[in-house]
Amino acid sequence: MLEETQIGSDLSDAGGRADEQIVELAVEVFSMLADATRVRIVLALRDGERSVGTLAELVGKPPTAVSQHLAKLRLARIVATRHEANRVYYRLANEHARQLVTDAIHQAEHSVDDLPGHHRRTDGDR
Secondary structure, three states: OHHHHHHHHHHEOOOOOEOHHHHHHHHHHHHHOOOHHHHHHHHHOOOOOEEHHHHHHHHOOOHHHHHHHHHHHHHOOOEEEEEEOOEEEEEEOOHHHHHHHHHHHHHHHHHHOOOOHHHOOOHHHO
């Protein structure tokens, strides 16, 4: 109960209610990321910007399909663009999509392993 109250207080207005518009937008973000290709695109963009062609190779989809996914991610403000001559480069708009997808991957790892890789320590980590 305390945990729920703390979480709610982080997301609520002065009246103690979560802002309904923000909650609805959060649902749209989850919906936008509820596609394996889009998750792969976000993962591919973790280390910096890439062109459509490079992203298509990395995610194993045709460039036209990747372009359509990128257009949706751009409208959702998950990715941003930079134009250079006749090429468009995509990057994550902020760190939140990167963290959200990373956390989702970590949660998924818990479904298949009692001690997933992100919890294991190597000798170099000590």
